[in-house]
Amino acid sequence: MTEPTASPAPPLSATPRTTLGRKKDRAGTDRACLHEVLDAGLICHLGLVLDGHPQVLPTGYGRDGDVLYLHGSSGARSMLAAGEEPEVCVTVTLLDAVVYSRTLNDHSMNYRSAVIYGRPRPVVDPAEKEHALRVLSDHLAPGSWDHARVPNAKELAAVTVLALPLDEASVKARTGPPTDDPAELSSPAWAGLLPLHSRWGTPVPAPDLAADIPVPPHIADRRI
Amino acid sequence: MTEPTASPAPPLSATPRTTLGRKKDRAGTDRACLHEVLDAGLICHLGLVLDGHPQVLPTGYGRDGDVLYLHGSSGARSMLAAGEEPEVCVTVTLLDAVVYSRTLNDHSMNYRSAVIYGRPRPVVDPAEKEHALRVLSDHLAPGSWDHARVPNAKELAAVTVLALPLDEASVKARTGPPTDDPAELSSPAWAGLLPLHSRWGTPVPAPDLAADIPVPPHIADRRI
Numbered sequence: 001m002t003e004p005t006a007s008p009a010p011p012l013s014a015t016p017r018t019t020l021g022r023k024k025d026r027a028g029t030d031r032a033c034l035h036e037v038l039d040a041g042l043i044c045h046l047g048l049v050l051d052g053h054p055q056v057l058p059t060g061y062g063r064d065g066d067v068l069y070l071h072g073s074s075g076a077r078s079m080l081a082a083g084e085e086p087e088v089c090v091t092v093t094l095l096d097a098v099v100y101s102r103t104l105n106d107h108s109m110n111y112r113s114a115v116i117y118g119r120p121r122p123v124v125d126p127a128e129k130e131h132a133l134r135v136l137s138d139h140l141a142p143g144s145w146d147h148a149r150v151p152n153a154k155e156l157a158a159v160t161v162l163a164l165p166l167d168e169a170s171v172k173a174r175t176g177p178p179t180d181d182p183a184e185l186s187s188p189a190w191a192g193l194l195p196l197h198s199r200w201g202t203p204v205p206a207p208d209l210a211a212d213i214p215v216p217p218h219i220a221d222r223r224i
Numbered sequence: 225m226t227e228p229t230a231s232p233a234p235p236l237s238a239t240p241r242t243t244l245g246r247k248k249d250r251a252g253t254d255r256a257c258l259h260e261v262l263d264a265g266l267i268c269h270l271g272l273v274l275d276g277h278p279q280v281l282p283t284g285y286g287r288d289g290d291v292l293y294l295h296g297s298s299g300a301r302s303m304l305a306a307g308e309e310p311e312v313c314v315t316v317t318l319l320d321a322v323v324y325s326r327t328l329n330d331h332s333m334n335y336r337s338a339v340i341y342g343r344p345r346p347v348v349d350p351a352e353k354e355h356a357l358r359v360l361s362d363h364l365a366p367g368s369w370d371h372a373r374v375p376n377a378k379e380l381a382a383v384t385v386l387a388l389p390l391d392e393a394s395v396k397a398r399t400g401p402p403t404d405d406p407a408e409l410s411s412p413a414w415a416g417l418l419p420l421h422s423r424w425g426t427p428v429p430a431p432d433l434a435a436d437i438p439v440p441p442h443i444a445d446r447r448i
């Protein structure tokens with residue numbers, strides 16, 4: 001076994017569960033990869049252990065530097081209410097293509113995923129909570145904070161926001177063409193990628209919207 | 225509190241964790257809704273408790289009637305190797321639109337999600353495993369089973385497949401326009417939906433594909 005070559009970037013985190021055991025070539029090792037995946041996703045899947053059982057729910061999030069803000073799910077809220085800080089696993093996955101190979105065994109997907117482990121703290125300070133909601137809003141609906149009515153004190157108090165540091169995280173990706181065994185290359189089967197794209201459709205005004213309110217540029221021109 | 229009206233369909237499942245505590249109007253109650261969400265998704269997020277900690281990983285799946293077949297993740301494999309049948313939570317989420325309201329507090333997403341709880345069994349019988357792999361293949365890459373080389377005995381033996389019955393499941397969805405408080409309707413802010421669409425791009429042949437192999441119809445004509 002040869003020594004690993006020196007990496008130009010420090011490892012993202014080096015706990016056993018964030019160090020890939022197999023398909024190591026799919027591991028991203030720098031913080032920029034982590035940020036890129038998190039910034040490109042729209043929702044995460046938040047996992048926690050509730051009364052001993054796994055629970056995974058889709059959740060909104062937003063990133064500010066190396067902190068991930070999360071909307072508190074009902075499970076997290078019930079744990080916080082019981083005085084427990086929930087341990088979570090937050091996963092964001094982007095699908096890029098289906099990989100068609102000459103063999104079913106080598107069919108795959110091109111994807112990018114980020115997995116973050118930690119114990120998020122509840123954001124309680126009103127100023128920090130307002131900041132966190134702005135970060136969440138800028139992620140879900142950039143431009144809305146300056147266009148719509150911002151949360152009032154009552155709304156701020158009613159919402160649960162969690163802050164999860166990006167300390168223990170891993171990034172994994174598959175990119176590139178199918179990798180068939182040389183023995184399969186004479187197959188008559190087609191091999192290649194079928195890319196998967198997301199795009200925004202045409203804005204649909206609310207039925208009760210006044211006819212003279214145009215679609216603002218931050219919505220009409222939103223790009224993925 | 226009024227009595228609930230009779231539902232034409234039997235409940236999907238009636239355990240406390242699959243019965244919504246809040247926003248009950250977002251709960252789907254029939255099996256057709258569950259099947260529709262599962263059939264429209266491409267990957268699931270598989271959650272389990274590994275050494276006491278939550279773990280959530282993206283995983284391929286396929287549905288056959290009321291059984292969900294899953295590719296075994298490394299976490300599930302390590303638990304099976306230790307003689308444990310992992311308890312899992314499998315979540316599939318489809319994002320349909322960003323909901324822009326007059327207030328930040330009522331911003332939301334239109335989505336459909338399915339959450340399934342259970343203890344999947346490992347599929348060990350070779351004939352059932354081959355069937356399960358066909359179901360997984362038909363979900364990820366419909367048409368490939370009849371086009372590419374099917375798994376041989378060695379490949380079949382090397383793969384881990386889990387079977388999860390759709391016994392304990394819930395479906396949740398938000399649809400329709402923003403719901404602003406009547407007091408907000410005089411706002412000058414735009415309100416409505418920005419739909420999110422997925423579509424397949426142009427197939428990209430593998431660099432080592434012979435130039436005379438055309439893109440077959442099951443790939444060229446694939447629709448979402």
